[in-house]
Amino acid sequence: MPTTRTERGKTARVERAKTARYYRKREQVVDVAVQLFSKNGYAGTGVADIGEAAGLARGALYYYIGSKDALLAEIHDRVLDPLLVETSAIVGMDISFQARLRLLSEALLRQIVHRRDHVRVFLHEYQQLQGEHRVRFRVKRRRFESHILSVLEEAHSEGKLREPDLDLAMLTYLNLHNYTYQWVSRRPDLTVQELARFYCGIFLNGILTDPLDQAVADAELEHGRSVLGVLLTKGLDH
Amino acid sequence: MPTTRTERGKTARVERAKTARYYRKREQVVDVAVQLFSKNGYAGTGVADIGEAAGLARGALYYYIGSKDALLAEIHDRVLDPLLVETSAIVGMDISFQARLRLLSEALLRQIVHRRDHVRVFLHEYQQLQGEHRVRFRVKRRRFESHILSVLEEAHSEGKLREPDLDLAMLTYLNLHNYTYQWVSRRPDLTVQELARFYCGIFLNGILTDPLDQAVADAELEHGRSVLGVLLTKGLDH
C-alpha cells in the first residue's frame, strides 16, 4: 500500500499509483466522450450518455473522469499537446521556410483529418471551458499561432512576402486549414499530404513575391519529413 | 386562448393576426437570443436567460418565440435567406466568373463580419436542429454551395482552371471565407471589401491557369456591384 509513515507514526495517504489498466480504460472513456461531444455538443451530451456508450454505470464513470469539465479539458490537451510538440520541432528546423510551412500544414491536417471529432470539439466547445482551463488553453492556442507567425516573419525579413500584414497572412493560413474539419468526412479520398500540398500551393502562390516552384518544394519536403521523424522519435524517449 | 377542435380531436391554435408591434418585439427577442447562443452555445443558454436579457417574463417570452427550437431555426433563416437571395442573383449575372466569385465573397463576408453572432450559431449549432428543420437547412446549405460550384464549373468549362477537382476548389473557397468568424473580432480594422479582395486574390491565383490581373478584376467589380445593387432592390418590392 503506497503510504508513508510520518514522524508522528500516523499513516498518511499518498497519491495511489494508478495501474496501466486504469489508464487504458480512461482512454477508452475519453474516446467515447469525444464522439458524443462532437456529435451532440458538450452541453448537449449528458454524462449518462457517456456512461451508457462506454458501458459503465454512473458511479464507475466518475471513477475515471473526475468531472465532465475535466473530460473537455483532456480533449483539448489531446489536440494541442501533440500539435505543439510537433510544431515547435518544425519551426526550429534548418530548412527553407516554404518547407517548414508545408510540414506545419501536414501536422495540422493530421489532427484535423485523423482526429476530426477531437478537432470539432476543440473548435466548438472552447467557450465551455471554465476558469483555469480556459486560460491554460488560450495560452497554448497563442503559442501555436506564434509558431506559424515566426516562420512568416522570417520569410518577411528575407523580403519574400508580397503581403505585409503578417497577422492576416497567418490567419488566412489558419482559415485554409482549420475549416477543413467541417467537410472532410465528405471527402475520404483526400489524403493529408495531398491537402497540404494543395493548400500550401495556394497559400504560397498567394503571398510570395516570386511564384512557387512545386517541384523544388516537393523535393525538399522529403528531406524535411525524415529529419522531423528523427527529431520526434528522439523526443519521445528523452 | 382561442383554440378550435379539429375533426381528429386535437386542439389547434387559431392564427390570430399579429400586429407590427408583435413582429418588432419578436425581432428584438431573436437579437438577444443570437447573442446568448453565440456566447454560451445553444444548449448552454437557458430560456430563462433569454427572457431576462430581453426583459420579458417566461410566459411572455413564449408568446413571442413559440419554442427554443423555433428560435434556433429563425436564426438559421436569418443567415441563409439573405445569402441565398444575393448569391442566386450573383450567379446569374452577366459578368466574368472572377467578378462573380468576388461578389460572392463579399456577400458571404458581409454575413460573417457584420453578423458574427448569427454565423457562429449557424456554424456551431446546426446539429441541434431537430427533424424537419434539419432537413430544410441541409437543403438550403447545399443550394448555397451549388451556386459557388456552378461558377467554378463555368470557369472549368472555359479551360481556365488548373485544378480539376471542382468540389475541392469550392470547399477551399469556403475554408478561406468561413473560418473568418473565429478571429474577425480580433481584427476590427479589416473591411469586408479588403478581405474579399485578399481572399479572392489568393484563391484565383491558386487555381487559375493564367495569373490574375487584380487591376482588371477591381475595375470589373465596380460595375458588378452596381448591377447587383439594382437587382436586389428590384427583388425587394417583387
Add this chain to the structure above:
Amino acid sequence: MPTTRTERGKTARVERAKTARYYRKREQVVDVAVQLFSKNGYAGTGVADIGEAAGLARGALYYYIGSKDALLAEIHDRVLDPLLVETSAIVGMDISFQARLRLLSEALLRQIVHRRDHVRVFLHEYQQLQGEHRVRFRVKRRRFESHILSVLEEAHSEGKLREPDLDLAMLTYLNLHNYTYQWVSRRPDLTVQELARFYCGIFLNGILTDPLDQAVADAELEHGRSVLGVLLTKGLDH
C-alpha cells in the same frame, strides 16, 4: 412590468416585486424545512423530503428557496434577528442589572421554548453554513454574547460579583439556558417565565456577593417587561 428604460432605449430587468402570496408560501416552506432539519439533521434531510412535506414539486420548491444553503441561513436569521433586536433593547434599559439579566433570560428562553426546532437547527447545523454565511452568523453570535457580557461587566464594576472571570460567568449563563432545547419537549408544563425565574435565581445566587432577594427582583421585573414592550412596539413601526 417592472422594468426601467435605460438611456440607450433597451429594457433592463429589475428585481420583480414579489407578491405577499409568494412570501407567505415561502414562510410555510421554511417552516416545513425547520421541522425536518431539526428531526433528521441538515445533511440528513433531502430537498425532495422538504418538497414532499410542503406539497411542492422539486421545481416549484426551488422557486421559493433558491438553495438548500439559503434555507439554512434563513433559519439562522429567524433565531438571531429577533433575539438581537430584543437583547439590544434590553441592555440599554435603565433598570437594575438583575432585572436586565432576567429579561434577557426570558427573551432567550422564548426562542428556545417556542421555537425549539429553530434553536436545535441553529445549535447543531452552524458548521454546515458555508463561507459568507458562516462569517455573518459568527458575527451575530458574538454580538449576542457581548450583550450579556456588557451587563455582567456593569455588575462587576459595581462590585456586586463574587466571580471575577466574567467570560466564564457569561458562558455559564449560556449553559444554563441553551441546553434547555435538548429536553424541553419532555416538560411542556414549564413556562418561559418560570424557567427564567428559576435559572436567574440559581445564576445570581451563584455569582453575586450578596444573596438575591427574589421578591424585589420579581417586583422590578414587572416594570421592566412593560417598558420593553413599549420599546419593541415602537421599534416595529420605526
Add this chain to the structure above:
Amino acid sequence: MPTTRTERGKTARVERAKTARYYRKREQVVDVAVQLFSKNGYAGTGVADIGEAAGLARGALYYYIGSKDALLAEIHDRVLDPLLVETSAIVGMDISFQARLRLLSEALLRQIVHRRDHVRVFLHEYQQLQGEHRVRFRVKRRRFESHILSVLEEAHSEGKLREPDLDLAMLTYLNLHNYTYQWVSRRPDLTVQELARFYCGIFLNGILTDPLDQAVADAELEHGRSVLGVLLTKGLDH
C-alpha cells in the same frame, strides 16, 4: 471468505479470532471518524473521507468498521460506557450527596473536556442512530440520568432541597454541564476540577435550603476521589 450455511439457508460469516493488531487499528479508525463526524457531522462525512484520513482504501476500511452505522454506535459506547461505570460507582458511595454530585460533575466534565469530539457527536448525532441502536442508547442515557436523580432524591428526602421539582433540578444540572462542549475549546485554561467546583457551587447554592460551605465540600471531596479511584481500579480486573 469463510462462511457457513445456517439451517435457514442464509450465509453467516464465521467469527474469525481477531488479533490485537486488528483491534489497535480499529481504534485508530474510530479515532479518525470521531474527529470527522465532530467537524462535518455524521451525514456530512463520507466513508471515503474516513478512509483517506485513516490511510486505508475503501475495502480495507470496511474490514475494520463493518458499516458507517456501527461506527456511530461505537462512538456512543465510548462516551456512555465509561460514564456509566463511573457514575454507578459514585452513586453507591458512602459519602455526602454534595460530594457525590461533585464527583459526578467531575466524571461528566472529564468526558466533555477531554473527549470533546466524542461528546459533540454523542449530542448531535443521536437521531441518526437506527432502530436497535437508538433504543439501546436511549436506555443508557436514561440510566445515566437516573443516577443523578437518585442522588437528588436522597437529598430531598433529607429535607435539604429548596426546589421540589427534582426532575427540573436534574435537568438544570445537565444544562450546566452538558452545554460546555460548545465553547470549551475557547477556554483551554479551565480544568475539569475548577469547572466542577464552579458549577457545583452555583448549582448547590441555588437549590439547597442551607448555603453550601465550600471549604467542607472541598475537604470531603479529596476523600471521595481516592475511594472512587480504588473502586474503579478493582472494577477493571473484576
Add this chain to the structure above:
DNA sequence: CATGAATGAGGCTTCATTCAT
C-alpha cells in the same frame, strides 16, 4: 489483509414548457 473497480440509488439543482389569472 488490502485493493481498486464497480454499482445504483440518491444527492442538489436547472431545464423547457404550460397555464390560470
Add this chain to the structure above:
DNA sequence: TATGAATGAAGCCTCATTCAT
C-alpha cells in the same frame, strides 16, 4: 399581452457498500 407559479424530467455528481483479485 403579460405574469408568476408550477411541473417533472433531466442535469451533474457523491454516496455507502460490495467483491473479485
